[in-house]
Amino acid sequence: MKIKNIITLILVSLVIVGFSLAQIIMSPEQYSMTERRVLAQRPELSAEQILSGKFMSQFEEYTLDQFPMRDTFRSIKANASRSIFMRKDNNGFYYAKGHLSKLEYPLNDVKIENSISKIDEIYKKYLSKTDCKMYLSIIPDKNYFLAPQSNHIAMDYDLLKNKMCDNLRYLEYIDIFDKLSLDDYYHTDQHWKQENLKELSQYLLTSMGMPADQTFKENLLEKPFYGTYYGQASLNIQSDEMHYLTNDTIDSCAVTSYSTGLPKQGFIYDFNKANGKDPYEMFLSGSEPLLVIENPSSASNRELVIFRDSFASSLTPLIISNYSKITLIDLRYIQSSILDNFVNFSNQDVLFLYSTLVLNNNISM
Numbered sequence: 274m275k276i277k278n279i280i281t282l283i284l285v286s287l288v289i290v291g292f293s294l295a296q297i298i299m300s301p302e303q304y305s306m307t308e309r310r311v312l313a314q315r316p317e318l319s320a321e322q323i324l325s326g327k328f329m330s331q332f333e334e335y336t337l338d339q340f341p342m343r344d345t346f347r348s349i350k351a352n353a354s355r356s357i358f359m360r361k362d363n364n365g366f367y368y369a370k371g372h373l374s375k376l377e378y379p380l381n382d383v384k385i386e387n388s389i390s391k392i393d394e395i396y397k398k399y400l401s402k403t404d405c406k407m408y409l410s411i412i413p414d415k416n417y418f419l420a421p422q423s424n425h426i427a428m429d430y431d432l433l434k435n436k437m438c439d440n441l442r443y444l445e446y447i448d449i450f451d452k453l454s455l456d457d458y459y460h461t462d463q464h465w466k467q468e469n470l471k472e473l474s475q476y477l478l479t480s481m482g483m484p485a486d487q488t489f490k491e492n493l494l495e496k497p498f499y500g501t502y503y504g505q506a507s508l509n510i511q512s513d514e515m516h517y518l519t520n521d522t523i524d525s526c527a528v529t530s531y532s533t534g535l536p537k538q539g540f541i542y543d544f545n546k547a548n549g550k551d552p553y554e555m556f557l558s559g560s561e562p563l564l565v566i567e568n569p570s571s572a573s574n575r576e577l578v579i580f581r582d583s584f585a586s587s588l589t590p591l592i593i594s595n596y597s598k599i600t601l602i603d604l605r606y607i608q609s610s611i612l613d614n615f616v617n618f619s620n621q622d623v624l625f626l627y628s629t630l631v632l633n634n635n636i637s638m
Contacts, residue, residue: 362425366506369423372460373502373510377416380428381633389440391637392625395580395609396443404620405578408481409444411437412584412628414463418455433629444625447480449473459513462500463630464553467587468516474591481622483575483595489518498552515552517542517587522570522594531563531615539564541590556586562607563600563615571597576621580604582631596622604637 302312316322316331323329365376392409400407411434420427430450438446457469468491475485497512519542528539540558547555557564566589576598579585585601593599600616627636 363506363508366502366508367423367425368506368508368510369419369425370455371510372415372419372455372458373462373500373506373508374415374419374425375463375502375505376420376425376427377414377630377633378426378428380433384633384635385433385436388627388632388636389437391604391609392441392444392580395612396441398609399612399616399618400623401443403618405618405623406481406621407444407623407625408447409437409441409625410447410449410477411632412465412626413450413453414628414630415455415458417450417629418453418458422455428629428633430629433632437632441625447477449476452476459498459500461498461503461510461513462553463502464500464584464587466516467518467556467591470588470591471518474588477588477624478592478595481577481624483592483622485595487520487522487591487594489520489523489591492517492519494547494552494555496548496552500553501551515547515555517555518591520594522568523590525568525570526590526593527567527569528557529565529567530558530561531565532561541566553583553587557589557601559583559586560606561601561603563602566593566599566601568593568597568599571595573597576600578602578616578618578621578623580623580625580627580636582626582628582636584628585626588626605631605635606638608638 301314303314313331313334316328318328322331362376367374367376396407413430416425416427417430419425434446434448434450452473453465457465457473459466471489478485494515494517498515499512503510503512523541526541528541529536530539531537539561543555543558546552546559551559554560560583571594573595574597575595577592577596578600579589580602581589582603582605589599589601600621602612602616
């Protein structure tokens with residue numbers, strides 16, 4: 274018995290020493306591709322940092338982020354929690370009906386009020402004295418469909434819609450909740466699939482008084498798509514396929530990005546981003562504060578301005594053929610006070626298109 278205890282102690286000591294040496298020798302990773310975030314780096318060792326207590330807290334964060342085989346251990350923990358201990362979620366992530374999702378609960382009244390206030394501010398500053406036709410549409414996150422089926426908690430979506438509509442009566446509401454289903458979302462990501470949005474795009478267009486008579490060619494991205502939730506949840510499930518739609522109009526459009534404040538060429542489909550850390554960013558190059566898409570083949574001079582989040586990136590190409598120009602504004606990356614430097618609001622269609630995920634967090638800087 275004594276020999277067995279000694280052997281156990283030696284093995285445990287070797288494991289501890291081995292992992293400690295590995296962490297010392299290994300070069301710190303700058304970024305986690307699985308978690309889609311920047312990792313903590315080794316803190317500066319100084320008397321000031323030690324006396325203030327900052328060094329130990331930063332060092333603890335560093336050791337957790339840079340632990341050897343961290344992703345392997347995260348995966349073991351997540352799969353054990355689900356398969357062995359039968360936990361319904363792991364750090365807010367859950368798997369049900371073939372889908373990964375993240376709990377979004379409860380409804381954040383403060384954030385919703387902030388979202389309403391920001392839209393109201395834009396209306397009063399830029400839109401109230403124009404001939405713009407103004408619309409609001411809210412995109413349900415996949416929990417709206419998945420949570421009731423899997424017996425998980427979810428926010429009160431009806432209350433969210435009512436709060437938005439009751440306080441923004443100058444916007445015509447276009448309800449798209451019943452135009453979507455769980456199958457319209459990626460299994461490993463929060464976003465919707467572009468190839469499933471053809472009927473939805475037509476519904477939005479007709480709701481805004483525009484014709485909807487376009488056809489598309491469906492294309493498959495060759496590499497498998499592992500969405501944001503895949504790495505964050507650390508569960509081993511099958512990857513998604515990513516499809517994208519094209520036609521002659523989309524191919525002829527010119528995109529201008531103002532990510533630096535100065536105009537530069539952008540892309541409807543950015544295939545460099547398709548091979549990057551988040552392939553969904555192939556749609557209009559991902560996070561962009563302001564984009565302008567010009568359609569030289571449009572039969573009308575009508576323009577559309579979309580205040581949006583990332584869901585609009587894959588939807589917008591499907592409605593461009595009906596407009597001569599679409600301007601996309603993401604208030605999370607640009608100050609609303611400088612919009613008149615880039616956009617002359619006059620008689621455009623204006624669509625506030627936001628997902629419940631963003632409305633329940635932050636729609637602006």
